[in-house]
Amino acid sequence: MFKSITSRTAVWLLFVPAVFALCTGSAVAGVIPTDVRINTDWSNVSALDGYDAVTQIGYGDLSDGETRFEDNGWVPIGWRIWFLDDGTKPSGWDNNITFLFGRQPVGVVDTDGSGLYNVDSTHAIQGDKNATTQVDEGATGGTFLTLAAEELATHKFYGASFTSGHMLTTGFVPFWEGEDTTHNILIDRTQLLPEPATLTLLAAGGAATVLLRRRRKM
Secondary structure, eight states, rough: HHHHHHHHHHHHHHHOOOOOOOHOOOOSSBBTTTTTOOOOOOOTTTTTTTBOOOOOSEEEEOOEEEEEEHHHHHHOEEEEEEEEEEOOTTTTOOOOOOOOOOOOOEEEOOOOOOOOOOOOOOOOOEEEOOOOOOOSSSSSOOBBOOOEEEEETTTTEEEEEEEOOOOOOTTTOOOOOOOOTTTTTTEEEEESSOOOOHHHHHHHHHHHHHHHHHHHHO
């Protein structure tokens, strides 16, 4: 009897902190590891929380533009915009090299309350260099960037997009072009990431795992 209670208590001591960390984010601030990939359904988007810089060895692009909400209001201070690649394998990829699937963070910037974002050299958006058949080091030329917006006070993530969507050109030519406004960003606070349906599935999956383990012990 004592052994059963001890085991059950141990499981909860591990399970509860894990769930708390998933919901609130517990990453150490700094440069996000290059092997982090965000699932296409955003189910692990909390992995981005706490990090504030992205560095790869690819070509850097310094971008800027407006940041507005879905109601056309200016985005105040306290938001972080994540730039991610499209998550696809570059053409001609060397099959002897493991490719990490998912969206790779390739840039990040905090809003300053002015309604604008301005990526500096430390946080530049990174693009793949020539050796794209063996190294996934940033966004590949000819692909569209994916965006996510993080509300720093709540650790919540929301959908974001370029107002006209924008593609990195071959050779990673900077995608902001003079007065071109296609780099402006819209944050949609009605689009919580991951979607509520995904959160429900994750909760159900976690509960099912616990019940299955308990039944096996019985």
